[in-house]
Amino acid sequence: xxxxxxxxxxxxxxxxxxxxxxxxxxxxxxxxxxxxxxxxxxxxxxxxxxxxxxxxxxxxxxxxxxxxxxxxxxxxxxxxxxxxxxxxxxxxxxxxxxxxxxxxxxxxxxxxxxxxxxxxxxxxxxxxxxxxxxxxxxxxxxxxxxxxxxxxxxxxxxxxxxxxxxxxxxxxxxxxxxxxxxxxxxxxxxxxxxxxxxxxxxxxxxxxxxxxxxxxxxxxxxxxx
Amino acid sequence: xxxxxxxxxxxxxxxxxxxxxxxxxxxxxxxxxxxxxxxxxxxxxxxxxxxxxxxxxxxxxxxxxxxxxxxxxxxxxxxxxxxxxxxxxxxxxxxxxxxxxxxxxxxxxxxxxxxxxxxxxxxxxxxxxxxxxxxxxxxxxxxxxxxxxxxxxxxxxxxxxxxxxxxxxxxxxxxxxxxxxxxxxxxxxxxxxxxxxxxxxxxxxxxxxxxxxxxxxxxxxxxxxxxxxxxxxxxxxxxxxxxxxxxxxxxxxxxxxxxxxxxxxxxxxxxxxxxxxxxxxxxxxxxxxxxxxxxxxxxxxxxxxxxxxxxxxxxxxxxxxxxxxxxxxxxxxxxxxxxxxxxxxxxxxxxxxxxxxxxxxxxxxxxxxxxxxxxxxxxxxxxxxxxxxxxxxxxxxxxxxxxxxxxxxxxxxxxxxxxxxxxxxxxxxxxxxxxx
Numbered sequence: 001x002x003x004x005x006x007x008x009x010x011x012x013x014x015x016x017x018x019x020x021x022x023x024x025x026x027x028x029x030x031x032x033x034x035x036x037x038x039x040x041x042x043x044x045x046x047x048x049x050x051x052x053x054x055x056x057x058x059x060x061x062x063x064x065x066x067x068x069x070x071x072x073x074x075x076x077x078x079x080x081x082x083x084x085x086x087x088x089x090x091x092x093x094x095x096x097x098x099x100x101x102x103x104x105x106x107x108x109x110x111x112x113x114x115x116x117x118x119x120x121x122x123x124x125x126x127x128x129x130x131x132x133x134x135x136x137x138x139x140x141x142x143x144x145x146x147x148x149x150x151x152x153x154x155x156x157x158x159x160x161x162x163x164x165x166x167x168x169x170x171x172x173x174x175x176x177x178x179x180x181x182x183x184x185x186x187x188x189x190x191x192x193x194x195x196x197x198x199x200x201x202x203x204x205x206x207x208x209x210x211x212x213x214x215x216x217x218x219x220x221x222x223x224x225x
Numbered sequence: 226x227x228x229x230x231x232x233x234x235x236x237x238x239x240x241x242x243x244x245x246x247x248x249x250x251x252x253x254x255x256x257x258x259x260x261x262x263x264x265x266x267x268x269x270x271x272x273x274x275x276x277x278x279x280x281x282x283x284x285x286x287x288x289x290x291x292x293x294x295x296x297x298x299x300x301x302x303x304x305x306x307x308x309x310x311x312x313x314x315x316x317x318x319x320x321x322x323x324x325x326x327x328x329x330x331x332x333x334x335x336x337x338x339x340x341x342x343x344x345x346x347x348x349x350x351x352x353x354x355x356x357x358x359x360x361x362x363x364x365x366x367x368x369x370x371x372x373x374x375x376x377x378x379x380x381x382x383x384x385x386x387x388x389x390x391x392x393x394x395x396x397x398x399x400x401x402x403x404x405x406x407x408x409x410x411x412x413x414x415x416x417x418x419x420x421x422x423x424x425x426x427x428x429x430x431x432x433x434x435x436x437x438x439x440x441x442x443x444x445x446x447x448x449x450x451x452x453x454x455x456x457x458x459x460x461x462x463x464x465x466x467x468x469x470x471x472x473x474x475x476x477x478x479x480x481x482x483x484x485x486x487x488x489x490x491x492x493x494x495x496x497x498x499x500x501x502x503x504x505x506x507x508x509x510x511x512x513x514x515x516x517x518x519x520x521x522x523x524x525x526x527x528x529x530x531x532x533x534x535x536x537x538x539x540x541x542x543x544x545x546x547x548x549x550x551x552x553x554x555x556x557x558x559x560x561x562x563x564x565x566x567x568x569x570x571x572x573x574x575x576x577x578x579x580x581x582x583x584x585x586x587x588x589x590x591x592x593x594x595x596x597x598x599x600x601x602x603x604x605x606x607x608x609x610x611x612x613x614x615x616x617x618x619x620x621x622x623x624x625x626x627x628x629x630x631x632x633x634x635x636x637x638x639x640x641x642x643x644x645x646x647x648x649x650x651x652x653x654x655x656x657x658x659x660x661x
Contacts, residue, residue: 009462015469019476080461102465102499105472153537168475172492179534191541216485218475218492 001116002026002043006036006062007051007078012101016049019105020112022166033057040066040073046116047074049108050095052081060093067094074115078103104173106164113163129162130224131208143206153178154199161212161222170219196220229393233386240385244378252371259363260339264309267341270295270356278347292359297345300353305344314338314359336361399423403432410439412446413512450509457506464499471495497620504622511561511629522562524553525587531566532585538574539583548585553592555653557634565630568623569594569649576647584646590653595646602642632656 003020007013008031017027028045030036033056040048040062048066052059063075077090080101087098096115099108117127117136125137133142139155141148150158160177161169171189178195200212215221270293277285284297294314313335340357399421406418418439421432471492480488528550539546555562573583573596581597606612608628611621624638631638637655641648 011466102468216480
């Protein structure tokens with residue numbers, strides 16, 4: 001999977017690059033409008049993570065240029081502007097998703113994975129992880145053909161974990177992913193614990209391996225080992 | 226006290242005082258002149274007597290006239306001093322007791338008179354002369370002049386008062402107009418204070434000053450807003466970096482318990498910082514009315530969605546939720562409506578105790594969210610910015626935002642404490658007055 005990160009803020013760019021760099025992934029970065037234009041004209045990417053405010057130009061222009069040339073690259077806009085107008089403009093111009101800063105890297109990863117899934121499988125609706133098969137259209141989860149009944153949130157959580165497999169996902173990130181920004185529970189995320197417990201129990205009862213591990217009390221990790 | 230009333234009061238008091246003083250002076254002057262006139266007549270009469278006595282060596286014949294009486298009385302030599310006196314004049318009627326009136330008097334009446342006492346020696350006899358003239362006509366004259374004068378003055382005063390009232394009211398009209406505009410003034414509004422047509426320099430100046438002041442206030446307010454917005458925006462990037470660095474940091478293996486506790490606290494603090502910042506941005510947006518999009522929202526469905534969203538948290542805190550929802554459609558920004566309801570439910574959960582209760586009621590008139598919690602009513606300041614109950618880890622902006630949203634929607638948000646329930650009521654028919 002080939003990803004281009006267009007972001008001028010060095011700290012953020014490096015973090016994203018590091019988070020996405022794993023076996024089988026190629027991450028490239030651009031820190032300005034000009035560099036970004038050079039890269040998008042030379043190569044194709046599975047997904048481009050695009051910041052709107054850039055030195056030397058506007059991310060929206062990059063998006064327009066990509067669409068004019070009919071590049072098939074998935075595009076995810078990351079912006080500090082949280083207004084409906086900006087969001088709509090980005091999406092109308094052909095961006096696949098819009099994520100507002102600040103965000104959790106796990107959230108970014110989940111969004112990028114969703115975009116790539118839509119692009120590469122081209123409407124195919126199966127996500128397979130070992131013995132787990134997820135029908136993305138019907139929103140059904142099977143373990144070795146047997147159906148596991150998950151609630152809406154448990155299903156979302158499972159997808160989130162698979163997108164971030166091998167990574168420690170913080171409880172904060174999980175809460176924001178499942179309950180949105182509106183959740184303001186004074187950092188008391190105990191209720192996540194019971195959620196994770198349920199999902200683990202359901203999967204293991206269906207004969208699935210135990211993939212979800214607690215990580216130092218900070219979060220959880222979905223891992224093959 | 227109104228300016229006109231005050232002005233009139235001063236005006237009337239001075240006019241009356243001045244009028245009294247001039248009246249007295251006037252009266253004195255006229256009566257002095259007329260008395261002197263009478264005295265001259267008396268002196269003429271006296272001289273005639275002297276002349277007559279000098280020529281004829283006897284006292285003149287006394288004849289009655291309607292306005293003059295002369296009497297001679299014999300007196301001791303040198304006992305009479307010449308002087309003018311105010312006295313009474315006995316007037317005889319032409320037809321005694323003509324109308325049967327004044328029965329107690331015989332055939333005449335007393336009037337005011339002016340007299341001159343003098344003396345004359347005829348032969349070897351010494352006489353006292355008393356000449357009395359009636360001054361009733363003089364007094365009538367004085368009274369008439371005085372009455373006319375006072376009447377004219379009073380009439381003038383009345384005319385003055387009426388014209389003052391009319392003119393002042395008209396002249397001050399621009400002032401009242403400016404006041405009205407000032408009362409309607411709101412810094413958050415874009416409406417300008419209009420120029421008021423007036424040819425009075427003072428009012429024009431006032432109008433200018435007010436317009437300038439309003440423009441300045443508005444400008445400063447906008448600056449402050451822009452500053453808040455920019456500051457919050459600039460904060461977003463560093464927060465994003467911290468967040469991403471933390472996410473990266475926890476990927477590195479092997480943390481001790483102590484380290485992971487520290488990291489957890491960091492996460493918490495960053496997330497609070499972020500929420501606070503987002504809230505500030507949101508407040509600026511609501512106050513600047515930057516969120517225009519409006520759509521039909523069924524509040525019942527929205528509340529139901531929120532309840533599902535919060536389901537796990539209700540369970541986790543062991544809260545008993547009772548709700549009774551009727552259909553209520555509003556046309557508003559969905560984004561803001563979601564924030565409003567989620568804020569209110571959030572509060573009801575956060576300030577509840579484990580095993581507590583939450584009651585949500587939605588009718589066509591109001592949305593009421595009640596929760597158990599502390600047994601003391603909350604203070605009035607809960608709606609002010611950054612007011613927090615002790616131990617609360619919220620941003621302190623939740624209720625401010627909720628109230629602003631209600632104001633934006635044309636609703637009101639109020640708090641009440643009854644029967645142990647903290648009650649927040651969104652009234653759809655009452656417009657919230659926003660204070661800034």
